[in-house]
Amino acid sequence: MSPAEAHPGASDAPGALAWDIADKVVLITGGTTGIGRATVEALAARGAHVVFTARDAALGQTVIDEVTAATGNPSIEQRQLNLDDLGAVRDFASDFAADHPALHVLVNNAAVMLRERRSTVDGHELTFGVNHLGHFQLVCSLLPLIQASAPARILNVASDAHKWVRGIDFDDLSATNGRYGGRRGRQAYAESKLANMLFTRELAKRLDPAKVTVNCLHPGAVRTRLGRDTEATRFSEVFWTVIGTFFTTPEKGAQTTVWAATSPELTLVSGQYFAKSKIASPSKKACDDGAAAKLWKISEDLTA
Numbered sequence: 516m517s518p519a520e521a522h523p524g525a526s527d528a529p530g531a532l533a534w535d536i537a538d539k540v541v542l543i544t545g546g547t548t549g550i551g552r553a554t555v556e557a558l559a560a561r562g563a564h565v566v567f568t569a570r571d572a573a574l575g576q577t578v579i580d581e582v583t584a585a586t587g588n589p590s591i592e593q594r595q596l597n598l599d600d601l602g603a604v605r606d607f608a609s610d611f612a613a614d615h616p617a618l619h620v621l622v623n624n625a626a627v628m629l630r631e632r633r634s635t636v637d638g639h640e641l642t643f644g645v646n647h648l649g650h651f652q653l654v655c656s657l658l659p660l661i662q663a664s665a666p667a668r669i670l671n672v673a674s675d676a677h678k679w680v681r682g683i684d685f686d687d688l689s690a691t692n693g694r695y696g697g698r699r700g701r702q703a704y705a706e707s708k709l710a711n712m713l714f715t716r717e718l719a720k721r722l723d724p725a726k727v728t729v730n731c732l733h734p735g736a737v738r739t740r741l742g743r744d745t746e747a748t749r750f751s752e753v754f755w756t757v758i759g760t761f762f763t764t765p766e767k768g769a770q771t772t773v774w775a776a777t778s779p780e781l782t783l784v785s786g787q788y789f790a791k792s793k794i795a796s797p798s799k800k801a802c803d804d805g806a807a808a809k810l811w812k813i814s815e816d817l818t819a
């Protein structure tokens with residue numbers, strides 16, 4: 516499907532191709548490692564002012580030093596953010612808005628996949644709390660700045676893993692019914708990635724794509740630290756280590772995010788799922804408008 520098919524009128528709208536990432540302000544969550552780290556470098560190389568979040572300031576400084584040396588772009592900044600604390604997310608957003616006149620691209624990239632059930636500061640299950648709720652709060656808090664910076668883009672790094680589950684278990688969002696231990700931690704992760712997709716769908720309906728677009732994407736199977744804590748048995752640890760040798764590099768994994776952040780032809784494309792740098796088909800569950808509206812309402816209540 517071409518962008519024009521995805522959004523009729525896209526190609527002939529005035530300004531549809533007027534998008535250049537150079538000098539734009541980009542915020543990437545989880546820029547210390549993996550796909551996020553590779554995205555920081557790729558967008559810095561294209562001249563953006565890149566802000567990334569870190570939890571470890573020393574690690575963040577190492578990323579700044581390495582990326583500045585590799586790209587020659589001195590305009591790279593780290594900010595501390597822990598997505599498992601909703602109050603901290605709100606404070607982060609207001610500090611960010613006070614310090615930055617604009618935010619043109621927000622990449623919601625950070626995520627966890629866990630072996631043991633753990634809780635956020637606010638008492639939510641950690642996978643759902645970080646991967647969905649923390650980013651929901653971040654987007655809602657930064658939306659006035661993003662809208663004032665239009666044209667702007669929001670990108671949610673989701674996953675084809677959303678296809679592993681039948682839907683969101685709205686009766687057990689805190690995952691207390693034994694969804695933990697080995698493979699089941701992966702199930703909680705898959706649900707959180709489906710939440711990323713449903714959030715994208717509902718948010719796209721609420722935004723004017725001529726001002727702010729929101730899309731989600733699958734980066735591919737990428738060799739990163741994600742999932743390092745999930746292996747419950749020696750067998751599954753060896754299994755995933757072997758499988759991991761077939762996975763791609765973080766640099767290749769960042770390509771779809773970079774394409775979605777930089778491509779002029781996507782100026783008016785919103786509410787889509789991308790993979791391999793093109794529009795892809797999500798599962799039916801990810802197109803469930805009822806579930807998307809329900810998740811939005813619950814997320815509003817949980818972050819109130």
Ligand SMILES: NC(=O)c1ccc[n+]([C@@H]2O[C@H](COP(=O)([O-])OP(=O)(O)OC[C@H]3O[C@@H](n4cnc5c(N)ncnc54)[C@H](OP(=O)(O)O)[C@@H]3O)[C@@H](O)[C@H]2O)c1
Nearest residue numbers: 545547549550570597598624625626674736737739740741
């Ligand atoms: N790897 C894959 O094969 C794959 C496939 C499909 C989708 N994805 C998606 O791609 C994205 C990036 O994953 P990755 O594979 O690059 O993972 P990764 O290497 O584990 O990196 C995750 C990033 O998230 C940050 N993070 C974790 N918990 C956080 C918290 N509570 N608050 C703030 N930041 C936190 C980490 O920061 P710290 O350094 O502080 O821990 C790290 O920078 C995720 O959304 C993932 O779901 C990955």
